Amino acid sequence: MSRAADKPGGAPGASEQAATQPAKTRAAVIDAALEAAADKNAYLADDTKTEIRICAGTACHASGRVALRKAVDKALAERGLTETVKVIETGCHGFCQQGPIMLLWPKGIFYPHLKPQDIEEVIETSVAGDGVVERLLYRHPGSGEPLALEKEIPFYALQKRVVLSLNGKIDPYSIDDYLAHGGYSALAKVLKDADPSAVIAEIDRSGLRGRGGAGFPTARKWRSCRANPGTKHYVICNADEGDPGAFMDRSVLEGNPHSVVEGMIIAAYAIGADNGPVEGYVYVRREYPFAVERLRWALKQARERGLLGKDILGSGFDFDIRINQGAGAFVCGESTALTLSIEGHRGMPRGKHIRTVARGLWGQPTNLNNVETYANVPWIINHGADEFASVGTATSKGTKIFSLTGKVVNGGLIEVPMGATLREVIFDIGGGMLPGREFKAVQLGGPSGGCLPASLLDEPIDFESLVAAGSMMGSGGMVVVDDTTCMVDFAKFFLKFTAEESCGKCVPCRVGTTRMLEILERICAGLATMDDVELLEQLADDVVEGSLCALGGSAPNPVLSTLRYFRDEMVVHVAERRCPARVCRPLIRYTIDKEACTGCRACLPACPSGAVTGERKEPHRINQKLCIKCDACRQACRFDAVRVETGKPSLVEGRRR
Amino acid sequence: MTTNATAGETEEQELEEQFVELLEHYRGERGALVPLLQGAQAIFGYLPEDVMRRVAEATGEPLSKALGVATFYAQFRLRPHAKHTIRCCHGTACHVSGATRISEELEKYLGIKIGENTPDMLYTIEEVHCVGACGMAPVVMINDRAHGKLTPEKAVEVVRAFQAEAEGSGAEVTAAAEPAGNAVEVEA
Numbered sequence: 001m002s003r004a005a006d007k008p009g010g011a012p013g014a015s016e017q018a019a020t021q022p023a024k025t026r027a028a029v030i031d032a033a034l035e036a037a038a039d040k041n042a043y044l045a046d047d048t049k050t051e052i053r054i055c056a057g058t059a060c061h062a063s064g065r066v067a068l069r070k071a072v073d074k075a076l077a078e079r080g081l082t083e084t085v086k087v088i089e090t091g092c093h094g095f096c097q098q099g100p101i102m103l104l105w106p107k108g109i110f111y112p113h114l115k116p117q118d119i120e121e122v123i124e125t126s127v128a129g130d131g132v133v134e135r136l137l138y139r140h141p142g143s144g145e146p147l148a149l150e151k152e153i154p155f156y157a158l159q160k161r162v163v164l165s166l167n168g169k170i171d172p173y174s175i176d177d178y179l180a181h182g183g184y185s186a187l188a189k190v191l192k193d194a195d196p197s198a199v200i201a202e203i204d205r206s207g208l209r210g211r212g213g214a215g216f217p218t219a220r221k222w223r224s225c226r227a228n229p230g231t232k233h234y235v236i237c238n239a240d241e242g243d244p245g246a247f248m249d250r251s252v253l254e255g256n257p258h259s260v261v262e263g264m265i266i267a268a269y270a271i272g273a274d275n276g277p278v279e280g281y282v283y284v285r286r287e288y289p290f291a292v293e294r295l296r297w298a299l300k301q302a303r304e305r306g307l308l309g310k311d312i313l314g315s316g317f318d319f320d321i322r323i324n325q326g327a328g329a330f331v332c333g334e335s336t337a338l339t340l341s342i343e344g345h346r347g348m349p350r351g352k353h354i355r356t357v358a359r360g361l362w363g364q365p366t367n368l369n370n371v372e373t374y375a376n377v378p379w380i381i382n383h384g385a386d387e388f389a390s391v392g393t394a395t396s397k398g399t400k401i402f403s404l405t406g407k408v409v410n411g412g413l414i415e416v417p418m419g420a421t422l423r424e425v426i427f428d429i430g431g432g433m434l435p436g437r438e439f440k441a442v443q444l445g446g447p448s449g450g451c452l453p454a455s456l457l458d459e460p461i462d463f464e465s466l467v468a469a470g471s472m473m474g475s476g477g478m479v480v481v482d483d484t485t486c487m488v489d490f491a492k493f494f495l496k497f498t499a500e501e502s503c504g505k506c507v508p509c510r511v512g513t514t515r516m517l518e519i520l521e522r523i524c525a526g527l528a529t530m531d532d533v534e535l536l537e538q539l540a541d542d543v544v545e546g547s548l549c550a551l552g553g554s555a556p557n558p559v560l561s562t563l564r565y566f567r568d569e570m571v572v573h574v575a576e577r578r579c580p581a582r583v584c585r586p587l588i589r590y591t592i593d594k595e596a597c598t599g600c601r602a603c604l605p606a607c608p609s610g611a612v613t614g615e616r617k618e619p620h621r622i623n624q625k626l627c628i629k630c631d632a633c634r635q636a637c638r639f640d641a642v643r644v645e646t647g648k649p650s651l652v653e654g655r656r657r
Numbered sequence: 658m659t660t661n662a663t664a665g666e667t668e669e670q671e672l673e674e675q676f677v678e679l680l681e682h683y684r685g686e687r688g689a690l691v692p693l694l695q696g697a698q699a700i701f702g703y704l705p706e707d708v709m710r711r712v713a714e715a716t717g718e719p720l721s722k723a724l725g726v727a728t729f730y731a732q733f734r735l736r737p738h739a740k741h742t743i744r745c746c747h748g749t750a751c752h753v754s755g756a757t758r759i760s761e762e763l764e765k766y767l768g769i770k771i772g773e774n775t776p777d778m779l780y781t782i783e784e785v786h787c788v789g790a791c792g793m794a795p796v797v798m799i800n801d802r803a804h805g806k807l808t809p810e811k812a813v814e815v816v817r818a819f820q821a822e823a824e825g826s827g828a829e830v831t832a833a834a835e836p837a838g839n840a841v842e843v844e845a
Contacts, residue, residue: 059792062803096792244748244787286695286732287788289801327691328731330786344690344716346729362687405750405791412792443749479749479791493752497786503729608765631758635809 026315027192033313034179034188037305042176043086045169050085051105052127055168057092057254058247058290060099064115065089068100071119079128091255091294093168094413095155098138103150103168110150112138141409141431155410158429160391162399163375164415167255172294175301178258184307186381187262190269191315199270200226203377206385207397212238212333212370213448213474214550215396215463221367225357226271228365232279233272235319236361236368237264238338239284239291242330243446244497246477248401249371251413253284253291256375257298261321263374265308266381268319271367280321281361283338286328296323330447330501334549335360335368337503348503349549370475372401392418396462400473404430406480407437416461423457426480437482441566445474447494447501448554450561451487470561472554486583487566488573492520494558502552509552512543516559523570524584526577533574537563578646585629589645592633594619596641606636675700676708680715690716690726694733703734739774739781741823743767743799743816748787750794755808759795760784762809763816779823780816 045051052072054065069089076082093101098112104126111122111133118136125131137146138153147153161167170177178184190199204219225233237260241249253260264280272278284292299321302308310318329347331337337347339361360366376398380388389397396418402425405411409431416425422442426432433439441451450471452459459465463473481490499513519536522528540556540563547553562570572578579587592603592612599617606612611627614620622633622642634642679696683689693712698704704712704727713723727733745751745760763782764770774781790796793805797812804815 058803059790059805062790062793062796062805096790099793241789242786244752245750245791246787247789247791250789285789287785325692325695326730327695327733329729341691342688344688344718344726346726403791405794406753411750446749477749477791479753481753485753490753493749501786630761 026194029314030188030192033306034184037175037184037307037313038179039176042174044180045088045090045171045174045177046105047108047169048106050127052085052087053090053103053105053168054087055091055093055099055101056089056172056290057096057099057251058288059092059096060101061290063099063113065100067116068102068114068119071116072102072123075119075123076127079123081123081127085127088171090169091167091172092251092413094164094251094415095153095410096412097410098412107148108150109148110138110153111136155412155414155429155431158424159415160399160417161415162379162391163252163259163372163401164255164413166259167251170256172255172257173297175258175298175305175307178256182382183258183378184262186378187265187269187307188313189381190266191313191317194273194315196226196270196273196275199266199381202385203270203380204385206380206388207392207395208373208376208380208388209396209463210370211372211376211400211475213445213472215473218369218373221357221369222267222271224355225365225367226275228358230276230364232277232362232364233268233275234361234364234366235264235268235271235278235280236338236342236366237280237282237321237371237374238333238335238368239282239288239371240326240333240338241285241288241371241475242333242501243448243475243477245403245405245443245446245479246475247403248413248476250285250288250291251403252371252375252401253288253295257291257295258302259375259378260295260371261298261302261308263377264321265312265319266377267367267369267374269317272319273317278319280319281324281342282321283324283326283332283342286325292323292325299323329503330497331503331549331551334551335366336549338368339366346503348505349551351548372476393460393462395464400461400476402476402478404478404480406443406478407434407482407484408432408480409434418462419460421458421460422452425461425478426457430480433480433482437484439480440482440485441480441487441490443471443479443481443490443558444477445472445557446477447498448472448551448557449474449477450557451481451490451565452561453565470557470564472557484581484583486524486579486581487562487569488520488523488579489581489583491558491562492517492524495520495555498551498555502555506546506548506552508543508546509548509555512539512546513552513555515539516543516556520559523573524579525586526573526584528574530571530574533563533570576647580646582644582646587646588629589624589647590622590627590629590631590633591643591645592620592622593641593643596639598639598641600638602638603633603636603642606632608632672700676711680711684715690718690723691730694723694727698733703736703738709735737774737778739778741780741800741819743780743782743797744785744788745771745782745812746786746788746790746794746796746798747784748789748791748794748796750791751787751796754794756795758809759797759807759812763797763812766813766816 102111121133125133132148134146200219200222208218209215239249268278309320324342326332332341332347334349335356337349341347356366392398399415399417401415414429439454441453443451466472495517499517502509504510516539519532540559543556544553582588597619603612609626609628611623683693697708713720747756771782771784790803795807796803796805799819
């Protein structure tokens with residue numbers, strides 16, 4: 001069947017040629033269309049040119065990149081350099097803790113934490129001149145040596161950037177930049193070969209697994225979606241990144257939206273090319289305004305250049321993508337809930353006895369992959385399955401992006417080969433713990449994952465190892481906590497999240513998570529008994545067993561992993577009524593060190609409940625009955641005299657009066 | 658008085674026109690309920706009862722269904738909402754970096770609880786799950802702009818600075834402060 005003949009649009013005459021001529025000409029048509037898609041006059045990012053690249057990711061934006069851009073433009077204009085030096089606002093560079101970030105090419109000089117008032121000096125020295133402003137350079141977290149070049153910084157040097165390779169380099173608003181860096185060549189290749197099942201076979205050989213959490217083999221999903229009959233097939237990108245502590249999908253969409261679009265078109269071709277019409281959706285969180293805007297722009301550009309819509313690159317293949325903005329429900333990251341949400345219903349998962357690949361959106365076969373999964377696809381097609389599979393472990397191939405946050409020195413977005421150890425990620429790339437802090441745990445997989453203790457730091461990061469350890473890959477959130485985090489409170493935090501976000505459809509999840517939360521609240525308030533801990537454990541198993549969807553089934557994971565690795569801490573809460581991390585307020589007390597207190601009275605007005613009393617130049621006291629543990633006195637004290645002690649207030653201090 | 662009333666009426670008319678246009682745009686489209694509710698809330702700031710009725714009618718769904726959807730998703734509000742929204746992020750990274758104390762401090766500063774409006778209907782505080790700016794935790798968003806690496810005191814400072822700016826230059830502050838992000842949704 002030659003669908004090409006009856007589809008209008010595309011390059012004039014291209015479709016007729018593709019339909020009537022043998023395969024060789026088809027290739028020529030597609031090559032010509034791809035070449036024609038690029039605007040020859042567009043500016044292209046190039047490491048060998050004099051360029052200033054300013055990170056325009058959400059974090060750097062919030063740290064002041066707009067003011068930075070203005071200062072750069074002004075400084076360049078003053079020197080008459082506006083024409084010769086190109087300023088590019090790129091996607092996220094990943095090193096969010098150092099924002100706002102600026103990179104100067106052709107040398108690759110990296111300036112972190114810039115302020116508008118520094119710009120004059122930077123432009124004068126490093127753009128107009130040939131030097132570096134040493135006081136502004138990034139310093140090695142270990143030696144304190146200034147490092148001028150991006151490639152010298154351990155945070156970057158130790159990563160393997162595949163999906164993120166163009167983030168921070170190209171202008172996300174420029175399709176020409178993407179095209180010039182090999183963009184859409186994978187799509188052209190696939191269209192030229194005209195063999196959808198070969199695409200799936202290639203993805204299969206690469207061993208690509210879903211980056212959204214469960215790690216389902218991508219090719220198997222595509223194949224079954226393709227095999228299922230329907231009047232239309234749907235290809236959906238899940239960008240409903242709801243895990244607290246995860247922002248890699250946002251950064252990919254913000255930094256290189258075309259890579260996701262290209263991946264989706266290839267998937268659509270593989271699934272639907274000789275299968276009837278295919279339609280695409282991107283379901284994206286409404287909390288990500290930049291991502292939505294850049295994606296919308298990317299889709300518009302792709303349509304204008306004949307890369308999306310009717311008769312893509314003159315191949316006769318039709319596919320278009322719409323954006324659907326989520327309305328704020330964590331559960332909509334689940335495939336069946338997501339499709340229901342697009343249909344305009346409450347996003348409540350259904351039983352999976354019939355899978356989405358058979359009956360998904362509007363009852364039709366639907367393929368749903370995560371942002372990062374799609375972004376890997378063009379790379380695999382371009383470089384071949386073998387090269388992709390050469391990275392990673394036996395069962396987990398390729399690289400994975402993590403958002404490393406919490407109490408680490410170098411937080412941000414990192415991409416590492418599968419199988420890297422937690423220690424490498426947290427200590428080598430992440431630069432270890434903040435000064436004076438001790439590693440306690442790393443939380444992976446968000447509300448569906450778990451906390452892993454220091455003894456597991458040398459575990460490789462791959463799908464199976466993490467599940468075996470009681471956590472999971474999830475979408476890649478990695479939150480590092482230190483001794484100031486109470487593991488019981490931390491588990492309570494996640495359970496509060498899942499209890500609030502439970503859609504309410506099935507009893508085990510709706511009621512189970514609420515009861516578990518109540519038990520945890522009792523533990524944190526010092527009101528629990530050891531029976532409660534046992535009940536908690538039992539309930540956790542019941543929720544895992546009985547829940548309808550994967551979100552309910554994994555909701556107890558934070559509790560189970562806490563029970564597994566930090567049971568002692570929980571027992572101390574119950575048996576000794578103490579919170580060793582000094583977080584659970586009913587289990588701590590504020591006291592004033594008589595030796596350190598100078599009697600300056602600074603804490604008296606700070607206390608909102610009138611609990612602090614004392615005369616000038618006399619040591620003050622805290623009335624434990626009135627103290628609400630708001631921490632205001634400790635913050636007000638300039639002599640470090642307010643102590644936080646573990647254990648319930650004994651009222652001894654109060655009685656003494 | 659009369660001029661004020663006329664101004665109010667024209668504004669109401671404008672909103673009505675926008676709403677009718679929105680209904681027309683989605684007429685007959687499948688799955689339009691959620692985008693319609695999102696659009697209506699962008700116009701009116703919340704979802705009044707008669708708007709809910711008309712959205713339900715336009716989609717051919719019973720009002721109960723529309724209400725069910727509106728109450729399921731966190732985005733929708735059925736009550737008037739203050740002009741500026743202060744969102745305290747309570748994602749994981751923010752939680753371990755002290756988000757709780759920041760919320761408490763802001764509650765104290767504005768004299769309202771999470772989810773309430775200030776009596777002058779200018780500010781409301783919300784607790785949200787992760788705004789995706791974990792690299793600079795803890796974070797507070799004022800309207801669509803994120804402020805990071807906060808302490809309780811700094812959070813109050815940021816809000817105070819915003820108030821000074823908002824009251825100084827009038828209603829346009831949101832748009833002026835946010836050159837790119839506001840294109841999608843301004844919830845003021």
